[in-house]
Amino acid sequence: MDKLRNLVRNQFERDYGNIKRVVKAELHREFGVSEAQRNAGRARAFGLFVSVVANRLGIAPAALADKTGMEVADVEKLLKGETPAEALHDDLLVKLASAIHYQPEVLRIMLGRSRDDSEVSA
């Protein structure tokens, strides 16, 4: 019986998994996401984005540490998307943006921060 149930469940997932994802995304667009969940997701995606761009530009973690005044270990953590959002303060964003040749506002948007937020934290 369990086997049959799993079979049906897997088939449904294959056929309608994408619709479930569309619905989930729309629910979060319409009703919002918890701030903690959103911040964690944003910080992770942000770190990986910096990693992807640094990689494209051939910037090693040590060089990025040098450009931003961070410890190499902290940079490595950041590039894995493990730095929490609250540690990514605006001064650091500005330095990171300069190092990877992006404007700071793009990085702020990635973290879901408005211009007003940056003025407050600056």
Add this chain to the structure above:
Amino acid sequence: MSLMDTAPAPRYFDEQSWVEKLKKGDELAWEILVARHAPDLRRAIQQQLHSNGLPLDLLDDVEGETWRTAIRKMADFTWMGDDKLRNWLSSIAHHHIQTFARVDRKYLPSMEDVEGRNLENEFALDLFLFSNGLVDMSAEDCVLLAERLAELDSALQALSLRDREIFLASLLDNVDRAELAERYEIEEDSVSQILWRCKNRLRGLLKQRSHDEETVIDETRRRYG
């Protein structure tokens, strides 16, 4: 609790409170709705596409738009039984199909266009889910996210500084055009044009990448059988 443990609904299932939960955006309530109605809705859309002489390639788009509209309009829905709910979903789909049919008369999308649009939708959806913490990250998810971010980087490189910000705000936060127009002190039509231009560039990049990958696979097959 997972989807298939809850569908079909048990006898004691209180449909009135289920609909109330749907109106409040409860995820489990929506999972139940998908489990109960997605197969019927898909069949109805396929039939409607067929009777309107539209290609079945539009199924994904119509289905997605129907569910998105259902979420936005659920607050106005009055529960009067399962049949009415089924008809309500079907009529939303019908509305979208009519829109597609109107567009279709002016411009019939080619297979390439449809594939391109799917690529773009998949990209936008994945990025939204990942960046809002809605995916429990496995190692595979991490690789997929890195791929999506590399694609995003490529797309952003092709844009002007202002367009990058507008595109990203729309993509990650679904900021509406009116707000973007106010924020960047431009007309709403200009925002629409910028987003259209950005999406076209993104679609071009994604199609190129997809084409390159297929070429590599074909080349590998040719060399090694």
